[in-house]
Amino acid sequence: MSTAQKTPSVFVVGAGFSGLVAARELESAGIDVCVYEARDRIGGRAWTDERLGGHVLEMGATWVHWMQPFVWTEITRYGQEIYPSPDIEDAYWVSGDTVRRGTEHDLDVALSRVQEKILENSRDFFPYPHDPMRVVDDPTTDPELLARFRSADNGSVLDCLRDGDFTQEDIDLADSYWSAGYQGPTATASPLMAKHWGALSDHRSSLMDEQTLRFKLTHGMRGLYDSIAADIRGPIALDTAVARIVHTATGVELTLADGTTHHADAVVLTAPIGALEHIEFDPPMTAPQQKLVTEKTNSSGFKIWIKVAGHHSVIAGAPGEHPISLLRSEYFLDDENATILVGFGSDHTAIDLDDVASAQKALDVWRGDLTVLDCGGHDWVADKWSGQTWATLKSGQFFEGWSAFYTTDTRLRFAGADFAKGWNGVVVDGAIESGIVTARKLIGELSAHHRSLTT
Structure with missing residues (x-):
């Protein structure tokens, strides 16, 4: 005899890309969903805002690509369009007290040899880039390869350059690139993250650059996350922080910051590692999970937008001890005779994102004739609800880090870019992947449970 049962319900914590697509997927299966977002807006670490005199700029995630399968599906689904960042005329890179100058091609050539070394073994370690632990999980893996794979999670991303025929200029150039890429010090950065990026880019540094620094959305990230949110029928509660989660094998209880409690069959938590x-949590997080939350990831950096007087088509790099590690022109403002540049650095305390003098000092590393008119950004590391920019990995964290959040014996599930198996941490593609995968697994579990109760 069948007994009528209530519709399954799920809370989604966080209205970034992962939370939004998870909510949409869950609703598509007939599950009741409520989204709780601590901020006063949706988008998470993707945030399209107006800065520097009303210009539409990305405070967080920016670039997309058709070889990123999950975000490209959403771009296609919602009829969004892309356009390229501008080609660059002049390149500058710093080593010691010397500033080198050339074309963007010259910079690419100088960088290609060190990148080839840094990405070495990516094909062996990641034969299936969207299944990064395949080598470990495959019982037929050669023990020697497995040992090399595990060893590659130790040390620094630049260690491989120190024993060969690479010059200090080579090392400084690599440090510039990866200080920006890891959004933190290269000295503590796991070499495996760089190799994984390479594997996701057909093991080619040129394609890696194209995927992460080339194409932007015509209507910004806002055009995409607003479109996804519009397809969600349930409530999206803004300014609503979650303070406590009680999770069991059959359900969850959420306590909000205002003290109210709410119950559901499960919760998908998409908060970044830095905000956990x-x-x-009751019961508390596991020891490996708590270890990562306490240690934090390698992400301690920043992104800054800088408006300078005149037309300047430049890309520039400097090692991590400098405030800005990577700088490039993004928008040419003919009506203002100005250029807007975007910069990345490894230490969010090394610059004041909204202070012209601080930005000017950073740009003077390369040229003394770039006059800063305005600057701005968002300090994601200091932001309580992120605690980091994208989640890059410290030495040892590829094996003893984010993967600890994959398995659970309760109805608490983690999702988000920080936990993606593909583009982990760095781009929106990973957030969407994690949201979809987590939601679909939960749908299967709740559907099976619901069927067992009604038969």
Whole structure:
């Protein structure tokens, strides 16, 4: 005899890309969903805002690509369009007290040899880039390869350059690139993350650059996350922080910051690793999970937008001890006779994102004739609800880090870019992947449970 049962319900914590697509997927299966977002807006670490005199700029995630399968599906689904960042005329890179100058091609050539070394073994370690642990999980893996794979999670991303015929200029150039890429010090950066990026880019540094620094959305990230949110029928509660999660094998209880409690069959938590310390868990997180939350990831950097006087088509790099590690022109403002540049650095305390003098000092590393008119950004590391920019990995964290959040015996599930198996941490593609995969697994589990109760 069948007994009528209530519709399954799921809470989604966080209205970034992962939370939004998870909510959409869950609703498509007939599950009741409520989204709780601590901020006063949706988008998470993707945030299209107006800065520097009303110009539409990305405070967080920016670039997309058709070889990123999950975000490209959403771009296609919602009829969004892309356009390229501008080609660059002049390149500058710093080593010691010397500033080199050339074309963007010259810079690419200088960088290609060190990148080839840094990405070495990516094909062996990641034969299936969207299944990064395949070598470990495959019982037929050669023990020697497995040992090399595990060893590659130790040390620094630049260690491989120190024993060969690479010059200090080569090392400084690589440090410039990866200080920006890891959004933190290269000295503590796991070599495996760089190799994984390479594997996701057909093991070619040129394609890696194209995927992460070339194409932007015509209507910004806002055009995409607003479109996804519009397809969600359930409530998206803004300014609603979650303070506590009680999770069991059959359900969850959420306590909000205002003290109210709510119950559901499951919760999908999409908060970044850097924000998990602000939520109480009962039972507590596992020891490996808590270890990562306490240690934090390698992400301590920043992104800054800088408007300078005149037309300047430049790309520039400087090692991580400088405030900005990577700088490039993004927008040419003919009506203002100005250029807007975007910059990335490894230490968010090394620059004041909204201070012209601070930005000017950073740009003077390369040229003394770039006059800063305005600057701005968002300090994601200092932001309570992120605690980091994208989640890059410290030495040892590829094996002893984010993968600890994959398995659970309760109805608490983690999702988000920080936990993606593909583009982990760095781009929107990973956030969407994680949201979809987590939601679909939960749908299967809740559907099976619902069927067992009604038969």
